[in-house]
Amino acid sequence: MKANPAAQRSLLDLQTVDTNVTRVAHRKGHLPEIAAIAALVADRDALRGRLATELGAVEDARTDLARIESDVAVVDSRIARDTERLNGSSSAKDASALESELLSLARRKENLEDAELEVMERLEAAEAVYGETAASDRSLSERIAELEATRDASRADLDQELAALEASRSSLVSTIDDALVTAYERSRARSGFGAALLRAGTCGACTMTLTGNDLATVRSAPADDVLSCPECGAILVRTEESGL
Known part of the structure:
Protein backbone atom coordinates (compact mmCIF):
# COMPACT_ATOMS: atom_id res chain seq x y z
CA MET A 1 0.00 0.00 0.00
CA ASN A 20 -5.33 10.48 24.78
CA VAL A 21 -8.88 9.21 24.24
CA THR A 22 -7.86 5.88 25.77
CA ARG A 23 -6.11 7.64 28.65
CA VAL A 24 -9.06 9.90 29.42
CA ALA A 25 -11.57 7.03 29.15
CA HIS A 26 -9.43 5.00 31.54
CA ARG A 27 -9.33 7.90 33.98
CA LYS A 28 -13.10 8.23 33.75
CA GLY A 29 -13.56 4.56 34.56
CA HIS A 30 -11.01 4.55 37.38
CA LEU A 31 -11.67 7.76 39.27
CA PRO A 32 -10.49 7.44 42.90
CA GLU A 33 -13.99 8.32 44.07
CA ILE A 34 -15.38 5.15 42.46
CA ALA A 35 -13.39 2.82 44.70
CA ALA A 36 -13.94 5.06 47.72
CA ILE A 37 -17.70 5.07 47.15
CA ALA A 38 -17.78 1.29 46.74
CA ALA A 39 -15.91 0.84 50.04
CA LEU A 40 -18.18 3.25 51.89
CA VAL A 41 -21.32 1.67 50.44
CA ALA A 42 -20.09 -1.73 51.66
CA ASP A 43 -19.50 -0.23 55.11
CA ARG A 44 -22.96 1.33 55.07
CA ASP A 45 -24.59 -1.93 54.03
CA ALA A 46 -22.94 -3.71 56.96
CA LEU A 47 -23.95 -0.86 59.25
CA ARG A 48 -27.56 -1.08 58.08
CA GLY A 49 -27.58 -4.76 58.98
CA ARG A 50 -26.68 -3.73 62.52
CA LEU A 51 -29.21 -0.91 62.35
CA ALA A 52 -32.01 -3.35 61.54
CA THR A 53 -31.05 -5.57 64.47
CA GLU A 54 -30.83 -2.60 66.82
CA LEU A 55 -34.15 -1.22 65.61
CA GLY A 56 -35.67 -4.62 66.33
CA ALA A 57 -34.38 -4.40 69.90
CA VAL A 58 -35.92 -0.92 70.26
CA GLU A 59 -39.27 -2.08 68.89
CA ASP A 60 -39.28 -5.17 71.12
CA ALA A 61 -38.66 -2.99 74.18
CA ARG A 62 -41.41 -0.58 73.13
CA THR A 63 -43.80 -3.49 72.67
CA ASP A 64 -42.94 -4.86 76.11
CA LEU A 65 -43.36 -1.42 77.66
CA ALA A 66 -46.75 -0.92 76.00
CA ARG A 67 -47.91 -4.31 77.24
CA ILE A 68 -46.82 -3.55 80.82
CA GLU A 69 -48.40 -0.09 80.71
CA SER A 70 -51.63 -1.72 79.52
CA ASP A 71 -51.44 -4.22 82.38
CA VAL A 72 -50.84 -1.38 84.85
CA ALA A 73 -53.88 0.44 83.49
CA VAL A 74 -55.98 -2.68 83.96
CA VAL A 75 -54.73 -3.07 87.54
CA ASP A 76 -55.37 0.61 88.26
CA SER A 77 -58.90 0.25 86.92
CA ARG A 78 -59.54 -2.78 89.12
CA ILE A 79 -58.07 -1.00 92.18
CA ALA A 80 -60.34 1.98 91.56
CA ARG A 81 -63.34 -0.28 91.12
CA ASP A 82 -62.62 -2.36 94.24
CA THR A 83 -61.87 0.74 96.33
CA GLU A 84 -65.20 2.22 95.31
CA ARG A 85 -66.96 -1.04 96.16
CA LEU A 86 -65.14 -1.25 99.50
CA ASN A 87 -66.14 2.27 100.41
CA GLY A 88 -69.76 1.45 99.69
CA SER A 89 -69.83 -2.01 101.23
CA SER A 90 -71.83 -2.73 104.40
CA SER A 91 -70.82 -6.40 104.55
CA ALA A 92 -67.82 -7.30 106.69
CA LYS A 93 -67.29 -10.44 104.59
CA ASP A 94 -67.37 -8.55 101.33
CA ALA A 95 -65.13 -5.84 102.79
CA SER A 96 -62.58 -8.45 103.87
CA ALA A 97 -62.56 -10.03 100.42
CA LEU A 98 -62.19 -6.65 98.74
CA GLU A 99 -59.33 -5.68 101.06
CA SER A 100 -57.56 -8.95 100.28
CA GLU A 101 -57.98 -8.39 96.55
CA LEU A 102 -56.75 -4.82 96.86
CA LEU A 103 -53.59 -6.06 98.61
CA SER A 104 -53.07 -8.57 95.81
CA LEU A 105 -53.61 -5.86 93.20
CA ALA A 106 -51.17 -3.55 94.98
CA ARG A 107 -48.48 -6.26 94.87
CA ARG A 108 -49.28 -6.91 91.22
CA LYS A 109 -48.97 -3.21 90.45
CA GLU A 110 -45.67 -2.99 92.33
CA ASN A 111 -44.29 -5.92 90.35
CA LEU A 112 -45.51 -4.39 87.10
CA GLU A 113 -43.93 -1.03 87.95
CA ASP A 114 -40.61 -2.75 88.70
CA ALA A 115 -40.81 -4.55 85.36
CA GLU A 116 -41.81 -1.29 83.70
CA LEU A 117 -38.72 0.43 85.09
CA GLU A 118 -36.48 -2.37 83.83
CA VAL A 119 -38.00 -2.23 80.37
CA MET A 120 -37.72 1.59 80.28
CA GLU A 121 -34.01 1.28 81.11
CA ARG A 122 -33.63 -1.39 78.40
CA LEU A 123 -35.48 0.82 75.94
CA GLU A 124 -33.33 3.83 76.76
CA ALA A 125 -30.14 1.82 76.24
CA ALA A 126 -31.43 0.31 72.99
CA GLU A 127 -32.46 3.73 71.68
CA ALA A 128 -29.03 5.12 72.54
CA VAL A 129 -27.25 2.33 70.65
CA TYR A 130 -29.63 2.69 67.71
CA GLY A 131 -29.18 6.47 67.71
CA GLU A 132 -25.38 6.17 67.52
CA THR A 133 -25.58 3.69 64.66
CA ALA A 134 -28.16 5.83 62.84
CA ALA A 135 -25.84 8.85 63.21
CA SER A 136 -22.99 6.82 61.71
CA ASP A 137 -25.30 5.80 58.87
CA ARG A 138 -26.17 9.44 58.17
CA SER A 139 -22.50 10.40 58.27
CA LEU A 140 -21.61 7.66 55.78
CA SER A 141 -24.49 8.64 53.52
CA GLU A 142 -23.37 12.27 53.56
CA ARG A 143 -19.79 11.26 52.72
CA ILE A 144 -21.02 9.03 49.90
CA ALA A 145 -23.13 11.88 48.52
CA GLU A 146 -20.10 14.21 48.63
CA LEU A 147 -17.94 11.68 46.79
CA GLU A 148 -20.68 11.06 44.24
CA ALA A 149 -20.89 14.79 43.56
CA THR A 150 -17.11 14.96 43.11
CA ARG A 151 -17.19 11.87 40.88
CA ASP A 152 -19.97 13.31 38.73
CA ALA A 153 -18.14 16.63 38.38
CA SER A 154 -14.96 14.81 37.34
CA ARG A 155 -16.89 12.71 34.85
CA ALA A 156 -18.46 15.83 33.36
CA ASP A 157 -15.01 17.40 32.93
CA LEU A 158 -13.64 14.24 31.34
CA ASP A 159 -16.67 13.98 29.06
CA GLN A 160 -15.91 17.48 27.82
CA GLU A 161 -12.29 16.48 27.27
CA LEU A 162 -13.38 13.36 25.38
CA ALA A 163 -15.77 15.41 23.25
CA ALA A 164 -12.94 17.78 22.32
CA LEU A 165 -10.68 14.84 21.46
CA GLU A 166 -13.37 13.20 19.35
CA ALA A 167 -13.90 16.45 17.47
CA SER A 168 -10.16 16.73 16.88
CA ARG A 169 -10.07 13.12 15.70
CA SER A 170 -12.92 13.65 13.26
CA SER A 171 -11.15 16.68 11.85
CA LEU A 172 -7.91 14.70 11.42
CA VAL A 173 -9.58 11.70 9.84
CA SER A 174 -11.27 13.92 7.27
CA THR A 175 -7.83 14.95 5.97
CA ILE A 176 -6.46 11.41 5.58
Whole structure:
Protein backbone atom coordinates (compact mmCIF):
# COMPACT_ATOMS: atom_id res chain seq x y z
CA MET A 1 0.00 0.00 0.00
CA LYS A 2 1.20 3.49 -0.79
CA ALA A 3 0.41 6.84 0.78
CA ASN A 4 1.91 10.30 0.76
CA PRO A 5 4.61 10.60 3.50
CA ALA A 6 2.87 13.70 4.85
CA ALA A 7 -0.36 11.73 5.16
CA GLN A 8 1.53 8.97 6.94
CA ARG A 9 2.92 11.54 9.39
CA SER A 10 -0.66 12.66 10.05
CA LEU A 11 -1.24 9.20 11.45
CA LEU A 12 1.07 10.11 14.33
CA ASP A 13 -1.24 12.98 15.24
CA LEU A 14 -4.19 10.62 14.99
CA GLN A 15 -2.44 8.09 17.19
CA THR A 16 -1.72 10.80 19.76
CA VAL A 17 -5.40 11.71 19.84
CA ASP A 18 -6.44 8.07 20.15
CA THR A 19 -3.90 7.49 22.93
CA ASN A 20 -5.33 10.48 24.78
CA VAL A 21 -8.88 9.21 24.24
CA THR A 22 -7.86 5.88 25.77
CA ARG A 23 -6.11 7.64 28.65
CA VAL A 24 -9.06 9.90 29.42
CA ALA A 25 -11.57 7.03 29.15
CA HIS A 26 -9.43 5.00 31.54
CA ARG A 27 -9.33 7.90 33.98
CA LYS A 28 -13.10 8.23 33.75
CA GLY A 29 -13.56 4.56 34.56
CA HIS A 30 -11.01 4.55 37.38
CA LEU A 31 -11.67 7.76 39.27
CA PRO A 32 -10.49 7.44 42.90
CA GLU A 33 -13.99 8.32 44.07
CA ILE A 34 -15.38 5.15 42.46
CA ALA A 35 -13.39 2.82 44.70
CA ALA A 36 -13.94 5.06 47.72
CA ILE A 37 -17.70 5.07 47.15
CA ALA A 38 -17.78 1.29 46.74
CA ALA A 39 -15.91 0.84 50.04
CA LEU A 40 -18.18 3.25 51.89
CA VAL A 41 -21.32 1.67 50.44
CA ALA A 42 -20.09 -1.73 51.66
CA ASP A 43 -19.50 -0.23 55.11
CA ARG A 44 -22.96 1.33 55.07
CA ASP A 45 -24.59 -1.93 54.03
CA ALA A 46 -22.94 -3.71 56.96
CA LEU A 47 -23.95 -0.86 59.25
CA ARG A 48 -27.56 -1.08 58.08
CA GLY A 49 -27.58 -4.76 58.98
CA ARG A 50 -26.68 -3.73 62.52
CA LEU A 51 -29.21 -0.91 62.35
CA ALA A 52 -32.01 -3.35 61.54
CA THR A 53 -31.05 -5.57 64.47
CA GLU A 54 -30.83 -2.60 66.82
CA LEU A 55 -34.15 -1.22 65.61
CA GLY A 56 -35.67 -4.62 66.33
CA ALA A 57 -34.38 -4.40 69.90
CA VAL A 58 -35.92 -0.92 70.26
CA GLU A 59 -39.27 -2.08 68.89
CA ASP A 60 -39.28 -5.17 71.12
CA ALA A 61 -38.66 -2.99 74.18
CA ARG A 62 -41.41 -0.58 73.13
CA THR A 63 -43.80 -3.49 72.67
CA ASP A 64 -42.94 -4.86 76.11
CA LEU A 65 -43.36 -1.42 77.66
CA ALA A 66 -46.75 -0.92 76.00
CA ARG A 67 -47.91 -4.31 77.24
CA ILE A 68 -46.82 -3.55 80.82
CA GLU A 69 -48.40 -0.09 80.71
CA SER A 70 -51.63 -1.72 79.52
CA ASP A 71 -51.44 -4.22 82.38
CA VAL A 72 -50.84 -1.38 84.85
CA ALA A 73 -53.88 0.44 83.49
CA VAL A 74 -55.98 -2.68 83.96
CA VAL A 75 -54.73 -3.07 87.54
CA ASP A 76 -55.37 0.61 88.26
CA SER A 77 -58.90 0.25 86.92
CA ARG A 78 -59.54 -2.78 89.12
CA ILE A 79 -58.07 -1.00 92.18
CA ALA A 80 -60.34 1.98 91.56
CA ARG A 81 -63.34 -0.28 91.12
CA ASP A 82 -62.62 -2.36 94.24
CA THR A 83 -61.87 0.74 96.33
CA GLU A 84 -65.20 2.22 95.31
CA ARG A 85 -66.96 -1.04 96.16
CA LEU A 86 -65.14 -1.25 99.50
CA ASN A 87 -66.14 2.27 100.41
CA GLY A 88 -69.76 1.45 99.69
CA SER A 89 -69.83 -2.01 101.23
CA SER A 90 -71.83 -2.73 104.40
CA SER A 91 -70.82 -6.40 104.55
CA ALA A 92 -67.82 -7.30 106.69
CA LYS A 93 -67.29 -10.44 104.59
CA ASP A 94 -67.37 -8.55 101.33
CA ALA A 95 -65.13 -5.84 102.79
CA SER A 96 -62.58 -8.45 103.87
CA ALA A 97 -62.56 -10.03 100.42
CA LEU A 98 -62.19 -6.65 98.74
CA GLU A 99 -59.33 -5.68 101.06
CA SER A 100 -57.56 -8.95 100.28
CA GLU A 101 -57.98 -8.39 96.55
CA LEU A 102 -56.75 -4.82 96.86
CA LEU A 103 -53.59 -6.06 98.61
CA SER A 104 -53.07 -8.57 95.81
CA LEU A 105 -53.61 -5.86 93.20
CA ALA A 106 -51.17 -3.55 94.98
CA ARG A 107 -48.48 -6.26 94.87
CA ARG A 108 -49.28 -6.91 91.22
CA LYS A 109 -48.97 -3.21 90.45
CA GLU A 110 -45.67 -2.99 92.33
CA ASN A 111 -44.29 -5.92 90.35
CA LEU A 112 -45.51 -4.39 87.10
CA GLU A 113 -43.93 -1.03 87.95
CA ASP A 114 -40.61 -2.75 88.70
CA ALA A 115 -40.81 -4.55 85.36
CA GLU A 116 -41.81 -1.29 83.70
CA LEU A 117 -38.72 0.43 85.09
CA GLU A 118 -36.48 -2.37 83.83
CA VAL A 119 -38.00 -2.23 80.37
CA MET A 120 -37.72 1.59 80.28
CA GLU A 121 -34.01 1.28 81.11
CA ARG A 122 -33.63 -1.39 78.40
CA LEU A 123 -35.48 0.82 75.94
CA GLU A 124 -33.33 3.83 76.76
CA ALA A 125 -30.14 1.82 76.24
CA ALA A 126 -31.43 0.31 72.99
CA GLU A 127 -32.46 3.73 71.68
CA ALA A 128 -29.03 5.12 72.54
CA VAL A 129 -27.25 2.33 70.65
CA TYR A 130 -29.63 2.69 67.71
CA GLY A 131 -29.18 6.47 67.71
CA GLU A 132 -25.38 6.17 67.52
CA THR A 133 -25.58 3.69 64.66
CA ALA A 134 -28.16 5.83 62.84
CA ALA A 135 -25.84 8.85 63.21
CA SER A 136 -22.99 6.82 61.71
CA ASP A 137 -25.30 5.80 58.87
CA ARG A 138 -26.17 9.44 58.17
CA SER A 139 -22.50 10.40 58.27
CA LEU A 140 -21.61 7.66 55.78
CA SER A 141 -24.49 8.64 53.52
CA GLU A 142 -23.37 12.27 53.56
CA ARG A 143 -19.79 11.26 52.72
CA ILE A 144 -21.02 9.03 49.90
CA ALA A 145 -23.13 11.88 48.52
CA GLU A 146 -20.10 14.21 48.63
CA LEU A 147 -17.94 11.68 46.79
CA GLU A 148 -20.68 11.06 44.24
CA ALA A 149 -20.89 14.79 43.56
CA THR A 150 -17.11 14.96 43.11
CA ARG A 151 -17.19 11.87 40.88
CA ASP A 152 -19.97 13.31 38.73
CA ALA A 153 -18.14 16.63 38.38
CA SER A 154 -14.96 14.81 37.34
CA ARG A 155 -16.89 12.71 34.85
CA ALA A 156 -18.46 15.83 33.36
CA ASP A 157 -15.01 17.40 32.93
CA LEU A 158 -13.64 14.24 31.34
CA ASP A 159 -16.67 13.98 29.06
CA GLN A 160 -15.91 17.48 27.82
CA GLU A 161 -12.29 16.48 27.27
CA LEU A 162 -13.38 13.36 25.38
CA ALA A 163 -15.77 15.41 23.25
CA ALA A 164 -12.94 17.78 22.32
CA LEU A 165 -10.68 14.84 21.46
CA GLU A 166 -13.37 13.20 19.35
CA ALA A 167 -13.90 16.45 17.47
CA SER A 168 -10.16 16.73 16.88
CA ARG A 169 -10.07 13.12 15.70
CA SER A 170 -12.92 13.65 13.26
CA SER A 171 -11.15 16.68 11.85
CA LEU A 172 -7.91 14.70 11.42
CA VAL A 173 -9.58 11.70 9.84
CA SER A 174 -11.27 13.92 7.27
CA THR A 175 -7.83 14.95 5.97
CA ILE A 176 -6.46 11.41 5.58
CA ASP A 177 -7.20 9.00 2.74
CA ASP A 178 -9.87 6.46 3.65
CA ALA A 179 -7.69 3.49 2.71
CA LEU A 180 -4.89 4.70 4.98
CA VAL A 181 -7.33 5.27 7.85
CA THR A 182 -8.68 1.75 7.33
CA ALA A 183 -5.17 0.31 7.51
CA TYR A 184 -4.50 2.37 10.64
CA GLU A 185 -7.71 1.16 12.32
CA ARG A 186 -6.92 -2.45 11.42
CA SER A 187 -3.50 -2.16 13.04
CA ARG A 188 -4.94 -0.41 16.10
CA ALA A 189 -7.54 -3.16 16.56
CA ARG A 190 -4.79 -5.78 16.64
CA SER A 191 -2.28 -4.20 18.98
CA GLY A 192 -3.77 -0.99 20.35
CA PHE A 193 -1.47 1.10 18.17
CA GLY A 194 -2.42 2.12 14.65
CA ALA A 195 0.81 3.97 13.90
CA ALA A 196 4.13 4.65 15.55
CA LEU A 197 7.16 6.77 14.86
CA LEU A 198 10.20 4.81 13.79
CA ARG A 199 12.92 6.54 15.81
CA ALA A 200 16.56 5.43 15.53
CA GLY A 201 15.41 2.15 14.03
CA THR A 202 13.06 1.42 16.96
CA CYS A 203 9.28 1.07 16.77
CA GLY A 204 7.63 3.64 19.03
CA ALA A 205 4.74 1.29 19.76
CA CYS A 206 6.36 -1.97 20.88
CA THR A 207 9.95 -0.59 21.28
CA MET A 208 11.39 -3.33 19.08
CA THR A 209 14.58 -2.32 17.33
CA LEU A 210 14.68 -3.39 13.70
CA THR A 211 17.76 -5.31 12.58
CA GLY A 212 18.91 -7.43 9.68
CA ASN A 213 16.46 -7.99 6.85
CA ASP A 214 13.69 -6.03 8.58
CA LEU A 215 15.85 -2.92 8.79
CA ALA A 216 17.13 -3.44 5.24
CA THR A 217 13.55 -3.67 3.97
CA VAL A 218 12.62 -0.40 5.62
CA ARG A 219 15.74 1.36 4.35
CA SER A 220 15.14 0.27 0.78
CA ALA A 221 11.40 0.99 0.72
CA PRO A 222 10.19 4.09 -1.19
CA ALA A 223 9.02 6.97 1.00
CA ASP A 224 5.40 6.47 0.00
CA ASP A 225 5.32 2.77 0.94
CA VAL A 226 3.15 2.08 4.01
CA LEU A 227 5.23 -0.20 6.21
CA SER A 228 4.26 -2.12 9.31
CA CYS A 229 6.27 -3.15 12.33
CA PRO A 230 7.08 -6.86 11.99
CA GLU A 231 6.52 -7.29 15.74
CA CYS A 232 3.30 -5.41 16.61
CA GLY A 233 1.88 -4.54 13.19
CA ALA A 234 1.66 -0.78 13.80
CA ILE A 235 2.23 1.38 10.72
CA LEU A 236 5.83 2.63 10.90
CA VAL A 237 6.01 6.31 10.13
CA ARG A 238 9.42 7.34 8.88
CA THR A 239 10.87 10.81 9.49
CA GLU A 240 14.31 12.31 9.82
CA GLU A 241 14.37 10.79 13.32
CA SER A 242 14.16 7.26 11.98
CA GLY A 243 17.93 6.91 11.60
CA LEU A 244 17.75 5.29 8.19
